[in-house]
Amino acid sequence: MTAPDWLERNWGRWGADDERGALNYITPEVLCRAAQLVRRGKLYNLGMKVEADAPRTPNRLPTIRTTRFRTSRDGRAGGDDYVTLNTHGATHVDSLAHVWWAGRLYNGHDAERYVNGFDGARRNGIEKQGGFATRGVLLDVAGHRGVAYLSHGTLLSGNDLDAVARAQGVEVRPGDALIIRTGWIRGWHETRDRYLVDQPGIGEAALPYLHEKQVAAVAADNMAVEAWDPNRVAHLHAPLIRGLGLMLVELLDLEAMAADRAWESLFVAAPLRITGALGSPLNPLALT
Amino acid sequence: MTAPDWLERNWGRWGADDERGALNYITPEVLCRAAQLVRRGKLYNLGMKVEADAPRTPNRLPTIRTTRFRTSRDGRAGGDDYVTLNTHGATHVDSLAHVWWAGRLYNGHDAERYVNGFDGARRNGIEKQGGFATRGVLLDVAGHRGVAYLSHGTLLSGNDLDAVARAQGVEVRPGDALIIRTGWIRGWHETRDRYLVDQPGIGEAALPYLHEKQVAAVAADNMAVEAWDPNRVAHLHAPLIRGLGLMLVELLDLEAMAADRAWESLFVAAPLRITGALGSPLNPLALT
Amino acid sequence: MTAPDWLERNWGRWGADDERGALNYITPEVLCRAAQLVRRGKLYNLGMKVEADAPRTPNRLPTIRTTRFRTSRDGRAGGDDYVTLNTHGATHVDSLAHVWWAGRLYNGHDAERYVNGFDGARRNGIEKQGGFATRGVLLDVAGHRGVAYLSHGTLLSGNDLDAVARAQGVEVRPGDALIIRTGWIRGWHETRDRYLVDQPGIGEAALPYLHEKQVAAVAADNMAVEAWDPNRVAHLHAPLIRGLGLMLVELLDLEAMAADRAWESLFVAAPLRITGALGSPLNPLALT
């Protein structure tokens, strides 16, 4: 288990009632400067397709979409769809109620009191965080290392991330959304059976870096931002979400953006405001 | 029925294979200029909460969200949710496959061939349009007329919209997302029983305006962008979507934005890329 | 709260591992004798239609059914449906994991250990009880009292039930499924707004009767078998399910059966074997 102080690192930092965590780092100035980065007029859809065959953990079943339509005698026709999906299937963002520890959510909110299967989370639910937009800094770790994807079980430290940033000539600043490319998404297509095992990602040694840099969000093209250790599944989620109040955005498709070396962008995340949800499916955008 | 030429007005304009319609008006220049509008660093969530009690048409049943979680003996806990929802419930965007007429979708794609309940729409599905960002122009019609909300059955013409734009001192330009405030969303809370009847919105006389202005999208705080005529439900959807290839964004919450008189913004819509879907739930953002 | 001894009345009666409760009263002899009651060759569907507008508690949202189909060029066509429904919506049976108290399910199984949102109930789930068939004894309380439906808040005691049985000339025996008609289902159509308030049903004074008669199941045409006290919602569920291990079957349509005065029948309940579910939608049958 992570050292206990990490598990409530940012509690109280933005007031006892706060439910937005590190999004508070995104000041109006940060947002305005980020918008200035849109100089080419290009938009990247970073969300993967939402369909039965999308990457997801095995216990999050495929999205079901059923389309219904009706045709009138005069030729007019139209329809809609129902979808049943997991809020953490395919590309998604974790809410600050996604994980807890010792009965406490981020900022000390009482899980026993505020979370149940009927209401979902009455504190820290995804509708409390809502959409956010800030500077996105793509760290193409796989590209930097000259590999298609990082090898199994790679644990990225703060130094590792810093090395990529330096090589790319970008500086990480408060309020940034860090976007980490491991290349691992290719593993879904090439090695589906092994996909969930030993995913590369950030390790415990990245915590101080993320904290000191005061990033608002961390996005990645793997399943959990952190490396996937089958024996300690998502064990860094507690310090990241509960302790730091960080937004984690997972299962992104970063291939086109990396090919363009789009290191800096206006990163926009607009989770559905599902009352009480522990996360939301998402199509994050990067504008350059 | 609308004059037939409106029903295929923009077909072929962007090539025979096009599935993005009026989004093609958003050139890189349009996007870059729109990003320059972010000067205050403020973000508006224009999506309503996604929950059982959200505005929707009666035949689109409430969103079901079920949260599940698990607690380990060492105190670690976490969960996720399943949601079942209609792609046109609460705030949403219509895909260019939402309606058709005489067996043809926007741009002439064959509905019988490309749409069925198993696959959804294999042409013009929402994943083909994807996210978009452009200049948002809020036309606060209710505010302009000094009423809480437009009276029942109000049909807005191009002249009506133009009058608001002039009064607000804004000019509508190619590629813009027009954001029309009728104030009607208050009707959901005040007069729920009548909510669906005689909603104010754009009428047939707005078609030439929208076409000539070359707008990319029309968003509104009512159910269908167009006025809701119970005898001809959504009859303008055919010229708007099938003919002009316009993105319609519906059921927005524009109250905060209007209170700030945020006439111009960077409007961002990031529909989930649900393969084959006729629309997507959405949390549109406006950045100023 | 019911006297504590009622809350674990039948624990251990059928062994420490039992997950079938009072269904154990249905011996092979009971089933064989019940089958002999089929003399007219008539079958009653006691399940209500499963649709958006079916009776249910407000926090159990309507069933969503979406039908999808496909047509081939040679004229062959066909389809299926997806349904999203609550296991306790419309006519259903409660599993022996539906309620618990002080962390214990029926027969003492540990709720904290065996129930979570991912797995459902790993003890006492509906698949552990499965289908059952036994003698059904219809007690038409409303008919006996000469009213369309029992008045609001009526609490039925053992004596009340016994009086109806005597008047109808039937004797309740071990293993029987008691089928109680309050007439209340008419309230759904006549007084929907009041439907959930003060429903008539069995009261605490019926517990000894049900226990001594050794019935296997209690079915009724109201929402919860027991009377619905808004201040103590379903407070008898704990002694009935957790204590006695009784199967409760709710929201039946008994009108045709009562019109035929079909006091005795072969009652058949075949819940879907949904692994871990706290109940199942059901179409109970009565054969006479």
Next chain:
Amino acid sequence: MTAPDWLERNWGRWGADDERGALNYITPEVLCRAAQLVRRGKLYNLGMKVEADAPRTPNRLPTIRTTRFRTSRDGRAGGDDYVTLNTHGATHVDSLAHVWWAGRLYNGHDAERYVNGFDGARRNGIEKQGGFATRGVLLDVAGHRGVAYLSHGTLLSGNDLDAVARAQGVEVRPGDALIIRTGWIRGWHETRDRYLVDQPGIGEAALPYLHEKQVAAVAADNMAVEAWDPNRVAHLHAPLIRGLGLMLVELLDLEAMAADRAWESLFVAAPLRITGALGSPLNPLALT
């Protein structure tokens, strides 16, 4: 394609409005005699568990079950579940609206008029057939041939079925539910990859037998009752359902029943009365 006369063989036989088809063969006498078969007092659940890992065709996604519960301060607790499932996933019954041909459902009802994705089937939907109970005749073809399961692609003819009936000493009579054991369900566990390919089952040469014997329903432990020919998927469904109006019950677990050589039983099927559905999940019971 099957000879055209098979495709409307029983149309009009039970009146122009009929929506119950071969269930009409189950007269009160048939039901009464079937009930007399309950002599041992044993009940078989023939439904497979409804869960993510249940047999189903690939385009029918796994059942999603989410359990939700709430605990009060006084220790009272309880919950329910939502399930999203395909009406033809796991063990199920096809409604008489499951397939059609040349725009006509069983008994000539107009598919274009009566079936759409919003309403489902307004003719022949599963709620129109409802529950049924009749004599079940188990034909253990695999057991008769001394194999664990019939070899791939086996097509059973009327003579094949007759041979099994003779060997077992049972006679098939009007109104019976024929229950065919291929043993194939073992294939799900042993050879999942091949499961859907070349399933054994009844072939075209069984049609006259089923018709002349006037059976009401055919149940089997394979996917589609008929053999599964990947090049002509479910091509006998049209003569069986549309032509003969037969109830098909699929994906049963017949292992325990066959081990007991329970050739005759009271077979009970109680589909959920889902308005407009093309089928229903089911837990069929056999009582002996």
